[in-house]
Amino acid sequence: MRRFSFLFFWPVALLLAFLSGPARAAMGLAEIPATATDGPVTVFYPSSDAAQPTRRARFMLDVAVQGTPVRGNGRLVVVSHGSGGAPWVHADLARSLVDAGFIVAMPEHRADNYKDDSDPGPDSWTMRPAEVSRAIDAVGRDARFAPLLQLDKVGMYGMSAGGHTALSLAGGRWSPAAFKQHCEADLEADFQSCVGLITRLTGGMLDGIKKWGALLVIGHRFQDATPREHDDPRIAAIVAGVPAAADFDMASLAAPRVPLGLITARQDSWLIPRFHSDRVLAACLPRCELIADMPTGGHGALLSPPPPGLTGLIGDMLNDPPGFDRASVLPEVNRKTTAFFNMHLLP
Template identity: 30%
Template sequence: MLFRKFIVFLTSFCLAVSAHAAGLKVFEVPADEGGPSLRAVQWSPCAQPSQKIELGPFVLDAVRDCPLAGDKLPLIVISHGFGGTGLSHHDTAEALADAGFVVVALNHPDDNAIALASNHANALTAFVNRPQDIKRLVDYMITFSDDRAAINAERVGFYGFSRGGYTGLVLGGANPDFRELRMPCQDRTGMSCPRIAPQLVPVGPWVHDPRIKAFAIADPPSDVFPGKANLQAIRTPIQLWGSQNGGDGVLPAAVDALAHNLPETPDFHVVPDAGHFAFLTMCPPAMAKSAPDICADGPGFDRAAFHRDFNAQVLAFFRRQLVEGILP
């Protein structure tokens, strides 16, 4: 037992020090019979000092097109929330890549920030297409990407926030029920918003992906998984995060109910004093001014400090499930 613990420690240590920074590349998954092209960002271990890179409104600590350092590395895929982008969780991606994971995040075509701004978003279709987007992204990374030889296809994990969390639950085997789904409206709790018309209710088919061996899920819209029957097929380890205050239609009580309805007890964390958007990366000054609803936190809540702890715990979870768990 002591020898095994030593090997676990050594493997984790090697992952942690194998790179000095996160390599960064932007690429596109080609359109195919499964769906349209997918814009994606990849972070990977890099043996060079980090640089400051401006990408969209964000400044990233990374190295552009750095040769990937390492071999047979775990892969983590990231799914943003409604109106987000592949950069919405870049600090978490950087932390994982710095520690030896290949990390890739995409823009979901149906409900990303660009589609929303151009009035091309299809919010209901996204519920069906999102899991398929992630499956296609995993297919690409392990079969066609330039770095496929460095990725261990048996060690795939997933992180998703809000609708991204919903996406992960479906990929893990959940079957949602949208009959009680409400449309977005001015009520931030969502409780007084009108229900969607019966003829518009998404009915699948729901894409599951057994290649994903561990899920970190943050503040998912849990009301579309109303009971244990919707979740009974999930057998994959889950680290579940909920904000104490909720928001944007996500109710803390519904996330708590989800934790109790999952077949296997999740690693469940409730973040004190946090609102729904606390899981998003820290906003640069221009974004903080233009989007206070998603950038401003409650009195006394330090998003940067929370993310340091959050990223460390997400990293520890994926190490346990995708690194330590495979040792003999």
């Protein structure tokens, strides 16, 4: 009887061990301090310490604050947030990447973040790609993470304005003057991408004044036609989520310099696909990849966790449209994004 029990138990134990797989590492959270020229860099990473519920701004995260880093797959992914953005709204994507062994770094973009949103748009877009490069440098200098990484093949993910950064790093060329030209041609149809959170069109008698004022400011500020471009040879794979893209020379994106994936949202009323992501796809397919298209997703669909209690214009921008099933859609999009980086960054 003992012999039978042992023989029965042993294969069952092996099967259970196989199905359960290795224990999931906690997600560590640390910050590389700001410098005289750059904001802080938030880092998520595999950690051997236990995670605890932790509040950051209005978000509760399950992380090991200053937890001991452990070796993962040796690769880094840099995430560029949207205008006025924060690292916390990309925590679920970071969790998916950390589970796969990646270290994830999120630079705070100067004058276009949740603490200081004084200068979004083309001025920020000009600075962001170099800020991503300096974030890679900062992680590479940090004694906690440098021994765990090889920085010859880095991944980069950007959403919204961060998607603009992603397209720049993929080889895209753009200029402030091209932004002006787009807004002069399609101001009413793509109003929010041209003016941001300042105001909106309501169909009322003030709309004409709003459009006149917007064109006056845009025409004055964004006349520089000098092409903006930035190359970092360490970046080997890029994902652009609902990117701002109307000001790019699409010929420059016809053959991305590295593997490029796109995520689109059909109900995005902020960066309307026909002016932005659809134009990129038309230019780069089949040399780029459509990672995910969300038929019912809006502009904020990739923010996970989403900011709670949003109202007014920012609520219109980021809250979910009717019919969007965030609980089922976002985990699958994050899985596909992680698989894209696995494919292009790992041996």
